[in-house]
Amino acid sequence: MSHRSFSFYKRMVFILCLLPALLLLEGVLNDRLGSNPIEALVRQSGDWTLRFLFITLSISPLRKLTGQSYWIRLRRMLGLYTFFYASLHVSLYIGLDKFLYWDEIVEDIFERPFITIGLLSFLLLIPLAVTSTQKMIRRLGKNWLRLHRMIYLISITAVLHFYMMVKADTQEPWIYIFILTLLLAFRLPLPIKIPLPWRKGS
Numbered sequence: 001m002s003h004r005s006f007s008f009y010k011r012m013v014f015i016l017c018l019l020p021a022l023l024l025l026e027g028v029l030n031d032r033l034g035s036n037p038i039e040a041l042v043r044q045s046g047d048w049t050l051r052f053l054f055i056t057l058s059i060s061p062l063r064k065l066t067g068q069s070y071w072i073r074l075r076r077m078l079g080l081y082t083f084f085y086a087s088l089h090v091s092l093y094i095g096l097d098k099f100l101y102w103d104e105i106v107e108d109i110f111e112r113p114f115i116t117i118g119l120l121s122f123l124l125l126i127p128l129a130v131t132s133t134q135k136m137i138r139r140l141g142k143n144w145l146r147l148h149r150m151i152y153l154i155s156i157t158a159v160l161h162f163y164m165m166v167k168a169d170t171q172e173p174w175i176y177i178f179i180l181t182l183l184l185a186f187r188l189p190l191p192i193k194i195p196l197p198w199r200k201g202s
Contacts, residue, residue, distance in 0.1 A: 006070055006073065010073070010074065010077070013074060013077065013078075014077060017052070017077070017078070017081045020044075020048045020085070021048075021084075021085070021088065024041060024044060024045065027040070027041075028041070038092070038096045038097055039097070041092050041096065042089065042092045042093050042096070042097055045085055045088045045089040045092055046089045046118075046162070048085045049082060049085040049086045049088075049089050049158070050158055050159070050162060050176060052078060052081050052082040052085055053082045053151075053154070053155055053158060054155075054176075054179055054180070054183065055078055055082075056075060056078040056079045056082055056151070057151070057155060057180075057183045058183065059071050059072060059074060059075040059078065060072075060075075060186075060187070061183065061186045064186075076132050079128065079129070079132060079151075080129060080132060082125070083125055083126075083128070083129040086121075086122050086125055087122075089122075090118075090119075090122050113164055114161050114164035114165045117157050117160050117161040117164060118157075118158075118161040118165075120157055121154050121157040121158045121161055124150055124153065124154045124157070125154055127147060127150075128147065128148055128150065128151060128154075131144060131147060131148075152184060152187075155180055155183075155184075156180070159173065159176050159177055159180050162176060163176075163177070
């Protein structure tokens with residue numbers, strides 16, 4: 001793929017990644033978020049955080065399965081979108097759900113385990129976002145890779161946060177758990193190399 005073609009596709013991916021936020025905004029402006037719009041905003045922004053986290057984790061498997069390296073060039077942007085939606089999720093919870101009542105927020109953190117786990121996930125995500133630039137990659141060297149492997153722990157805590165939040169129907173969290181298991185299992189070393197017919201040289 002030429003540099004010009006990749007730049008075009010990258011711009012398209014950027015716009016597609018922004019669409020969920022625009023749809024949330026449209027829902028607010030046109031009153032399409034149901035009887036409890038604040039809860040809907042917090043919940044849907046959290047859902048999109050998980051989805052973008054999984055999409056980001058899918059990049060390495062896609063590269064290995066297709067033999068195309070250009071997938072990796074999308075990973076940083078997708079990771080930053082994950083952080084964007086996580087920040088939106090936390091901001092909506094603090095600003096709209098709790099109206100900046102810090103006493104209630106602190107009480108939630110200590111008394112509601114799923115809030116504690118969710119906050120931990122977000123805090124762990126911050127250093128990954130801060131060190132996503134080329135300058136930080138060069139500065140950290142091999143330590144950058146070690147730091148960014150923390151994404152696997154974040155993915156586990158994020159899914160656990162979702163599972164603990166759901167009180168009755170856990171079908172959707174179990175779907176996320178299944179997908180995450182596949183994504184993590186794909187990274188385990190295989191005893192033999194499996195040839196893939198659609199890859200050149202496989």
